[in-house]
Amino acid sequence: MRQCQFVPGYDPKLNLRQTQRAIKIVKDTFQVLLAQALHLERVTAPVLVTSDAGINDDLSGIERKVDFTIKSMDEAHAEVVQSLAKWKRVALKRYGFEAGEGIYTDMNAIRRDDDMDNTHSIFVDQWDWEAVITTEQRTTDYLKDTVRRIVGAIADTNRLLQQKYPLLCASIREDVYFITAQELADRYPEMSGKEREDTITREYGTVFLMQIGGPLADGKPHDSRAPDYDDWMLNGDLLLWNETLGHALEISSMGIRVDADALARQLAAAGATERMRFSYHQSIADGSLPLTIGGGIGQSRLCMLMLQKAHIGEVQVSIWPEDMIVSCLEHNIPLL
Numbered sequence: 001m002r003q004c005q006f007v008p009g010y011d012p013k014l015n016l017r018q019t020q021r022a023i024k025i026v027k028d029t030f031q032v033l034l035a036q037a038l039h040l041e042r043v044t045a046p047v048l049v050t051s052d053a054g055i056n057d058d059l060s061g062i063e064r065k066v067d068f069t070i071k072s073m074d075e076a077h078a079e080v081v082q083s084l085a086k087w088k089r090v091a092l093k094r095y096g097f098e099a100g101e102g103i104y105t106d107m108n109a110i111r112r113d114d115d116m117d118n119t120h121s122i123f124v125d126q127w128d129w130e131a132v133i134t135t136e137q138r139t140t141d142y143l144k145d146t147v148r149r150i151v152g153a154i155a156d157t158n159r160l161l162q163q164k165y166p167l168l169c170a171s172i173r174e175d176v177y178f179i180t181a182q183e184l185a186d187r188y189p190e191m192s193g194k195e196r197e198d199t200i201t202r203e204y205g206t207v208f209l210m211q212i213g214g215p216l217a218d219g220k221p222h223d224s225r226a227p228d229y230d231d232w233m234l235n236g237d238l239l240l241w242n243e244t245l246g247h248a249l250e251i252s253s254m255g256i257r258v259d260a261d262a263l264a265r266q267l268a269a270a271g272a273t274e275r276m277r278f279s280y281h282q283s284i285a286d287g288s289l290p291l292t293i294g295g296g297i298g299q300s301r302l303c304m305l306m307l308q309k310a311h312i313g314e315v316q317v318s319i320w321p322e323d324m325i326v327s328c329l330e331h332n333i334p335l336l
Contacts, residue, residue, distance in 0.1 A: 088130035102131025130294030173205030201248035227266035254295020
């Protein structure tokens with residue numbers, strides 16, 4: 001378990017009731033601005049999927065899913081989603097979306113193996129989004145343009161929130177600094193991956209760290225990524241500086257999704273070629289699924305950043321260890 005960080009002299013700017021109102025403002029506003037910026041339509045998404053469908057997000061490939069059997073389906077195995085990276089791509093085909101169109105949804109997941117600390121919870125809530133693109137749009141330039149649109153929606157939401165609550169003063173820089181994981185490692189070779197993220201985000205405020213998943217020059221990846229949704233050469237993490245906690249806060253993991261070539265290459269690199277037995281993977285290989293770009297944007301993380309909260313439990317209701325609840329109260333951090 002990660003250690004909880006306590007901020008000396010921390011005093012929440014909003015009380016519990018104001019916090020709930022402010023959360024609603026952030027969520028209501030941002031999803032509208034995101035949909036406008038990326039031409040998305042809201043859809044309803046699953047909380048549960050069958051285990052044999054192969055469309056649950058495997059994250060880094062080692063996390064255990066919450067699973068169970070279903071009495072009325074001859075004890076068929078089902079899983080609580082970890083994210084909707086694969087499901088969204090299938091949905092775009094099923095609903096008949098074309099290039100330049102996309103979807104977003106409220107995604108609620110359980111990640112039982114996540115550590116708990118100021119920014120991590122086993123309950124995950126995010127806006128999952130996905131859009132159809134053309135072959136010509138599978139480029140770094142298109143990825144960067146999409147990131148800038150998302151950051152613009154975040155900044156506009158923050159401005160509106162601060163009009164409603166002038167006490168709030170979180171700063172979100174709209175000028176995005178782009179850097180690859182290898183470039184970051186070359187710049188700070190003696191630091192760990194997390195230390196590199198903190199250092200670069202402290203300097204630039206808003207950073208998009210690209211090309212995550214494949215091995216760097218030292219043979220190790222900056223961070224783990226599942227091999228069958230993002231193209232590791234066309235993905236990244238959106239990092240915003242969190243002044244309250246004094247470190248980088250990952251708001252989004254996103255990217256252009258694998259095509260047939262990238263899927264084959266990454267499955268081989270990950271030693272996961274057995275996944276080709278799933279219809280989802282076969283549909284990518286034969287080109288019957290559309291080319292897409294997509295990602296997830298953390299709802300609670302965005303709220304804690306804008307509301308200048310010290311713990312994600314101040315903006316979402318989850319389960320926490322009893323000693324963490326007590327320690328947070330002792331440091332003036334009321335968990336919902």
